[in-house]
Amino acid sequence: MSGALIKIDEVTVTSSVSTVELGGAKWDSSYNVYLVQFSNLRPTSDNVLNRVRILVSSSADTTSNYDFGNKGLRSDNTFDNNTNTNGTYWEFDRSGNATGENTNATLYLFNFNNPNEYNFITNEFAGSSPFDLIYGCTGAGVHSASQSANGVQFFFSSGNIDTGSKFTLYGLKK
Amino acid sequence: MATELQFIKSVSSTGTSLVDITNIFTDKYDVYCIKSTTFEIVGSSSQNLYRRLLDSTGTVISATEYKSATLEGRAWDSGFLESRSNGQNYMATSGYINDNSTEGVGFVQYIYNPYDSSSYTFSQTQSSSWNDNSSRGLVMRKGISSHYNAERVTGIRYYVAAGTFTFEASVYGVQ
Numbered sequence: 101m102s103g104a105l106i107k108i109d110e111v112t113v114t115s116s117v118s119t120v121e122l123g124g125a126k127w128d129s130s131y132n133v134y135l136v137q138f139s140n141l142r143p144t145s146d147n148v149l150n151r152v153r154i155l156v157s158s159s160a161d162t163t164s165n166y167d168f169g170n171k172g173l174r175s176d177n178t179f180d181n182n183t184n185t186n187g188t189y190w191e192f193d194r195s196g197n198a199t200g201e202n203t204n205a206t207l208y209l210f211n212f213n214n215p216n217e218y219n220f221i222t223n224e225f226a227g228s229s230p231f232d233l234i235y236g237c238t239g240a241g242v243h244s245a246s247q248s249a250n251g252v253q254f255f256f257s258s259g260n261i262d263t264g265s266k267f268t269l270y271g272l273k274k
Numbered sequence: 275m276a277t278e279l280q281f282i283k284s285v286s287s288t289g290t291s292l293v294d295i296t297n298i299f300t301d302k303y304d305v306y307c308i309k310s311t312t313f314e315i316v317g318s319s320s321q322n323l324y325r326r327l328l329d330s331t332g333t334v335i336s337a338t339e340y341k342s343a344t345l346e347g348r349a350w351d352s353g354f355l356e357s358r359s360n361g362q363n364y365m366a367t368s369g370y371i372n373d374n375s376t377e378g379v380g381f382v383q384y385i386y387n388p389y390d391s392s393s394y395t396f397s398q399t400q401s402s403s404w405n406d407n408s409s410r411g412l413v414m415r416k417g418i419s420s421h422y423n424a425e426r427v428t429g430i431r432y433y434v435a436a437g438t439f440t441f442e443a444s445v446y447g448v449q
Contacts, residue, residue: 105278139304173343200394200424204386226398226418234341236418
């Protein structure tokens with residue numbers, strides 16, 4: 101049976117690493133929209149922030165072109181409004197690494213193959229924060245430079261990505 | 275080329291107060307997608323569609339082991355409602371309708387790591403439903419949930435607090 105969700109790249113962390121990249125040399129530019137799923141994402145350090153950058157020519161783009169707006173949903177208190185402009189990454193939930201805790205998300209990537217448009221994402225996170233609560237965010241981000249990108253990089257505000265964290269990149273067939 | 279969204283099971287039920295979708299979570303997938311376009315209430319107004327998980331024996335987990343946070347937007351109201359709990363006996367709700375037969379719901383849910391006995395089970399859900407009991411009518415909900423007990427989960431229960439309902443849903447594994 102033919103399908104519309106095509107796996108392009110997958111990384112399961114087997115030894116803790118500072119960054120994980122999806123795409124790069126494996127990037128398939130034949131799609132308009134991409135889906136990223138990650139599950140069981142765990143940091144080696146407790147209470148750290150999830151961050152993402154795009155890959156340009158297979159290298160992380162660290163320019164100050166990242167804007168985002170997120171509504172932070174939390175089980176303990178009033179929801180957060182998290183926004184930023186001209187950052188060097190997109191930033192999402194806080195992650196904890198106590199037993200059972202991890203973070204999971206779905207991201208859509210738009211316009212990554214169009215050199216004349218900005219790169220956009222939408223993001224949906226659900227995970228456990230270090231404060232014994234569930235925390236997630238729903239929102240979007242843009243990288244405001246007209247250029248093609250060929251992947252995404254994941255990292256934490258400090259420490260490494262722990263063993264067992266799984267990342268998958270799909271293309272949505274046109 | 276094979277699809278990476280693998281169909282697992284569909285359910286269709288009429289006139290019941292609960293629907294159990296059993297043996298859908300296995301070691302084959304880490305991420306699951308559940309979608310529904312049918313949720314109709316019979317005989318009771320303004321019902322939420324609730325969820326609980328089923329453990330490794332298929333028994334419903336009704337202990338106070340769930341945490342959730344839900345953002346709700348109503349088309350007739352300029353503000354958004356926030357609901358949250360650090361300890362309740364159900365996951366974030368998946369629709370809110372009354373007993374008008376022309377109403378319904380559409381929702382998509384993702385379930386993460388249910389079969390991993392060393393991980394909590396997480397969920398995110400987004401629903402669009404119609405409830406015109408007091409005002410006209412669209413209710414949007416975006417919710418996240420976790421089952422804060424690291425144990426193997428094999429299925430899910432949908433239920434209402436009163437009356438019965440008609441329900442259809444399909445479950446997919448994300449390869």
